[in-house]
Amino acid sequence: MSDIEIAQKNEEEEMLPVRQIAEKIGLQDSDIELYGDYKAKVKLAALKNRSVPKNHKLILVTSINPTPAGEGKSTVTIGLGDALNQLNKQTIIALREPSLGPVMGIKGGATGGGYAQVVPMEDINLHFTGDMHALTSANNTLAALIDNHIQQGNELDIDQRRISWKRALDINDRALRNVVIGLGGPFQGVPREDGFNITVASELMAILCLATSITDLKQRIAKIVIGYTHKKQPVTVADLKVQGAIAMLLKDALKPNLVQTLEHTPTFIHGGPFANIAHGCNSILATTAALKLADYTVTEAGFGADLGAEKFLDIKVPKLGKHPDAVVIVATVRALKYNGGTALSDLQTENIQALEQGFVNLKRHIQNMQQYGLPVTVSINEFVSDTPAEIKRLQELCHELGVTAVETKVWADGSKGGLTLAKAVLASLEQPVTYHALYDNNSAITDKVATIVKKIYGGDGVEYDTKALRQIKTFTENGWDKLPVCMAKTQYSFTDDPKKLGAPEHFKIHIREFVPDLGAGFIVALTGNVLTMPGLPKKPAALNMDISEDGVITGLF
Structure with missing residues (x-):
């Protein structure tokens, strides 16, 4: 079965009301706001007077450099959380929200896969609780207020050639990277060059994920630099005096979203910054909520450890006030062969030599995480094309570095396929941690x-x-x-x-x-040539998607 078919079968037969999921982690009906039967937002007041248990363990899941389709980092994160709960370790998972860009493009959503998924899968991958729409609206409201200020006399002397704030849309649309606005005469605005970012690359997305309260959100919005004056002085949202209006549009989006896995593990999904063009971590509020409401938190950072994990450790950790106690690096045989020179079309063929050549990629990621003073475990996320010889050789190569590498089968077997990984991670949590940041912020x-x-x-x-x-x-x-x-x-x-x-x-x-x-x-x-507004591939995933008269969605992975 496909991911969506597995999810839909579970949703029909086994999904619990979100009230019961909230109750499992000590939240009352008055602490949550329901979005239907299976989604809820947690009120900020419900978390305010709670503290993080002294012995709470935070586990960060990251990965090697991936193939274009990704290596299943979210799937492993979900499967690990389920497996820890199977071992009677009270665990909450904290993930990012999917963006419609990759959902409609090539990479897919962010709800895991197979029997390690969060549900309701379709809702989460599509409009969810409206957070992305709120961010897009807030972003574009600010853009409209900037252009209106210039049209209405430009009291701040904003130089329209030096406006840095872009509009946003949560879809890959290369045609909007560079646009000209304000055409059509004096009543249509002041003509200028503009452009769009994908919503998940916007500063407002980063702010939402790093804010700790409405007050903090408003203060952060006030600091946004939207452009410069003709004298090249920075202009901020505070200068425009609209931080309150923009924060108001995000008041509900700031609340963490609560859902569940196929095995009913409570999961916070909140915020969705890309890790290649933003900081790639779910919100401070969601991670903090997990830390306060369970004994173990399993979270992930986007893309490879050179991106998401580095940013988690150097940008998020100082604001979170808690460093990971262990790191899991997700690796796949196919991605290592790809990094070893194998063409995408040949990844299903056994190739020990390419695996060995590509192992240098995983080796560098392992060493990078170790230099932060954190214990590392490697999860070999199994694909059906993997051979026993390839798995064995990969484990041997990791063992030579003194690192445990375990085969993970959560896509096919759910928590049962992650028990070996969970036990290895629990063992790594017994190792000493000497976390330190990579650099001093006071340096140049x-x-x-x-x-x-x-x-x-x-x-x-x-x-x-x-x-x-x-x-x-x-x-x-x-x-x-x-x-x-x-x-x-x-x-x-x-x-x-x-x-x-x-x-x-x-x-x-x-x-x-x-x-x-x-x-x-x-x-x-x-x-390099990194883009803040991606484009769709030649054959976008949207071509395979459909919905029936009775509302059943197909083709969503």
């Missing part, structure tokens, strides 16, 4: 970037465009240089070239420009 922007490039990517250094060098000088003069750096980079390679697979050496990362996301509290470095 160039030093922070160089540290990430050398210590995480394995590169030799950094090349900057003239624009980026000018921005470094301006940011330093404005006092923005003490913020962490969020690297926007391809997910397919340690380099900024998606075609350079494995673990390349002796390369430089090229940075074309920086974006000051002051509300989020970090600076984005745009590397």
